[in-house]
Amino acid sequence: MEYSVTEIKVPVPWGHIAVKTWGNPDDPPIFCFHGILDNAGAFDRLIALLPKTFYYIAVDLPGHGRSSHFPAHLPVYTTNYILAYKALKEYFKLEKFTIMGHSYGGQIGFMYSQMYPQHVERLVLLDAIIPITVPTSWFIDHLKDKLEMHCEIESKLASRQPPTYTYAEALNRVQFSRNWGTICEDAAKCLLNRAIEPVGGSDGKFRFTIDQRLKNIINPTVDLRYVVEAYKTSPVCCPTLIILSKQSVLNKNFGRLTKSFGKNVVFKLVDGNHDVHNDKPELVAPLVEKFLLCKRHKL
Template sequence: MYAKIFVSRVLLQTVFRLRNKSMMCNSKRISEFNVPVPWGYIAVKAWGDENDEAILVSHGRLDNAGAFDRLIPYLPNSFYYICIDLPGHGKSSHFSPHLPIYTTNYVLVYKLLAQYFKRQSYIIMGHSYGGQIGFLFAQLYPNLVKKLILLDTVHMYPVSVKDFKYYLIDSFNSTIKLTEKLKTGNPPSYTYEEALNKLLHGRQGTPLTTEAATALLRRAVEPTGDGKYTFTFDQRMKNFINPTHDFRYILEALREDPVTCPILIVLGEHSFTKIDMELILQELSKLSNVSVEYVDGYHDIHNNNPDRVAPIVNKFLITQKGKL
């Protein structure tokens, strides 16, 4: 009898805990607006009270701010989450046409956003490409970055000395070919189900759940007027150009200009990132301000499995300094 009463109490406590958690998750105010930039605007989906400490949140390549729709509700209500669509993604303007997309252009975006919101410093949280940009931004402007959260990412991918020539030639040729193609053709259109399937099955080795893909699709397409949709991302992002430096350069730059703020790196156990970035991870793991955590999942762990990522991020957010 007492065992049954104890089990009932545990179940009841669990129900109340889950209900309270759900209420907390849904209590953030959401607002959407555009931030003007010289080439157009940056689309923002903000969560929370603008008077709270700001977290600048950025997604991966060919994603959008919807990538955080499933994670933000699990995070503390005491922060202002500024989720952006990077230029050429989601609802944001594309960069000026005809030229290739350079990764360093996006660092300028972070700087413009930092100036627009007029905060003394920001916490930066980025997934994949967005986190890589955030890492470089923290190196260049350490006074503007209070903490850095990297979700299944570490650093920009290097370009080796033996590959740099062919890397640039291939990027330029692909850009020219794409420009010619866009002159003569219209972007393909899809039904909603077809577009969803492209997101679900278009990532080799980085599967998305249906819920995660649906969160992205809301900002990834626009209607064509005939019951179909077209993707809004800038096609040039398929051939973006990273700085041409190798692992040796990256490691020397980290020693010369280290990121001094607390850094949290959350990696998927089954993701390619921990293998590709092993050398840099080894170097960063030696530092007292860096914490590396692994969770069961793939590259899009924050979107596929937000409940696994959130406790780690929450602990880091409320920790003032040092390692977890």
């Protein structure tokens, strides 16, 4: 059975959110949220291996892929993306849904599940747990650096033309210039298809559509102690699957938080790097499938 794949532009006050859907809208919905600087293409290879009994809604988050950027000139804050998640829920008229999020998309999904537990039926986190925390001793310097970096990005955008690349050069950047390790060519092509646009008047040149401010996202400036206490007060109540890659830094740095999790949270480790769900989806798909098809989770 082949998927029915549809492209949708979801209207929002700052423009639109581009969405790629897979399957039948009458089936149980799963929102798929990618990581920072990626796009909905990050799920192409994984969704192809998952059960066709769900309606997958793969999203280009604002500023990514084919989606509009957030309004210009101000820094982009993580909490802005909660508005995008809410807009998508309202557009598709959903009261219950599953969230599957990689990295940054999963971090926001975790926050959304704390804030709106009545809407999240299941949560799948792919090499993600929470937004990066900031020790209190770093707070002032961290915030100062973020604001200075924002001003620097604004200055560059005002004075320079965006660089252009051949398709091969752009593919090379997506495949090899990643913060968390390289990915295979097929995985890179899935991302690149939604990440570039042709440059008018040039001979086969492209530019990336990414909002440059995303290289300087400002997370809620809280430390790990605050996050742990907030989780105790407002836990994620739905069945949760957290898949971490064996090379992930999350394995080493989030012991205090994971000890707070209840019996509704299941951890799985897979071989690979931060992008294993896209790079080697055959390792991740069986774990996600088993979780999605399980009728009774131990809570």
